[in-house]
Amino acid sequence: NAGVTQTPKFQVLKTGQSMTLQCAQDMNHNSMYWYRQDPGMGLRLIYYSASEGTTDKGEVPNGYNVSRLNKREFSLRLESAAPSQTSVYFCASSTGTVNTEAFFGQGTRLTVV
Amino acid sequence: AQKITQTQPGMFVQEKEAVTLDCTYDTSDPSYGLFWYKQPSSGEMIFLIYQGSYDQQNATEGRYSLNFQKARKSANLVISASQLGDSAMYFCAMREGVSGNTGKLIFGQGTTLQVKP
Numbered sequence: 001n002a003g004v005t006q007t008p009k010f011q012v013l014k015t016g017q018s019m020t021l022q023c024a025q026d027m028n029h030n031s032m033y034w035y036r037q038d039p040g041m042g043l044r045l046i047y048y049s050a051s052e053g054t055t056d057k058g059e060v061p062n063g064y065n066v067s068r069l070n071k072r073e074f075s076l077r078l079e080s081a082a083p084s085q086t087s088v089y090f091c092a093s094s095t096g097t098v099n100t101e102a103f104f105g106q107g108t109r110l111t112v113v
Numbered sequence: 114a115q116k117i118t119q120t121q122p123g124m125f126v127q128e129k130e131a132v133t134l135d136c137t138y139d140t141s142d143p144s145y146g147l148f149w150y151k152q153p154s155s156g157e158m159i160f161l162i163y164q165g166s167y168d169q170q171n172a173t174e175g176r177y178s179l180n181f182q183k184a185r186k187s188a189n190l191v192i193s194a195s196q197l198g199d200s201a202m203y204f205c206a207m208r209e210g211v212s213g214n215t216g217k218l219i220f221g222q223g224t225t226l227q228v229k230p
Contacts, residue, residue, distance in 0.1 A: 033218060040122070042204060042222035050217075059219070090158065094218070098146040098210025099165050102218050104158035 002026050006091045006105035013081040013112045021076040021108050023091030029103075031096035032074035033058075034066060036087040037107075043090065049074055050096055081112045115140045117207050119221035126195045127229050133180070134190040134224045136205030144210035147188040149179065152223070153201040161203075164188055166210075192226075200228045 004025045013019055025032065030051045035043040035058075045058030047066040055066050063085060065077045074093075078085060088109050094102040116139040126132035138147065149161040164172045164179045172179040180189040192199055205221040 035220070040222065042119070043206075043220040045217070045219055048217055056217070058217070088156070092158075092218070098144055098208050099163065100146075101148055101160040101163060102206075103160075107156050 004091055004093055004103050004105040006089075006108055008108060009106065011108060011110050013078075013110065015082060015112060017081050018077065018079050019081065020078075021089055021091070021110075022073070023075065023105060024073045025093040025103070026072065027093060027103065028071070029093040029095055030071075031094045031102075032068065033092045033094075033102065034064075034074070034076045035090045035092065036060065036085075037090060038087050046076065046089075081110075083112045086110060086112045115142070115207060115209055115217070115219055117205055117219055117221040119205055119224050121224045122222070123225045123227070125227050125229060126192075126199075128197060129194055131191060131193045132195055132226065134192070134203050134205075134226065136188045136190065136221060138186050138188060138205075138207050140186075140207065140209055142209040146208045146210065147179070147181070148206040148208070148218075149177070149188075149190045150204045150206060150220075151199075151201045152204065153198075158204075162190070195228045197228050197230060200226060202226070 033048040034046040049068040052071045091105040092102040145166045147164045151159045162174045178191045208218045
């Protein structure tokens with residue numbers, strides 16, 4: 001049972017390069033999320049998708065785009081990477097109801113130089 | 114707007130003692146859920162405990178309990194009989210529920226707990 005799978009685990013980008021972080025879940029969850037984790041800032045919500053076909057901005061959406069490709073997959077795209085986007089990125093999924101926990105991927109450590 | 118605040122960046126506790134990690138929240142939604150997660154140094158996020166806004170009793174899961182004070186909008190995590198393996202970062206999180214199960218889940222800044230032998 002894979003749960004939530006993120007790829008890649010590590011990535012180094014040069015400023016201005018683009019990349020897509022992939023996330024897939026096999027739990028038939030409706031809701032999916034992208035967070036970034038920075039020291040002292042906790043986890044901040046970038047974008048989320050309450051259900052297939054919908055996406056909404058979170059707390060820190062600038063510089064990112066997302067695609068909910070289908071119920072399983074939710075990708076995060078950096079069109080022109082900046083050093084300020086150096087962070088650890090987590091994808092998560094849940095059923096979306098108020099009383100169910102989210103399940104997390106293992107994280108992607110992204111460095112932009 | 115929904116907000117979660119953890120005011121303790123770091124905490125120390127002696128092994129076998131109890132420790133309380135603070136969490137306050139703000140929401141205008143009468144239906145919400147509160148969650149605590151543990152993040153060890155390996156980086157994975159581990160779900161610990163859940164409390165619903167309409168739950169009459171405080172949640173408990175083994176050595177973890179949640180001290181839920183609704184009027185004060187606080188949801189503190191209590192870890193009893195601390196173990197060395199409890200050393201980790203702990204996050205409080207909240208999901209609002211009334212607005213059509215949007216499932217938006219937001220987190221606090223986290224508290225790093227170190228257990229001393």
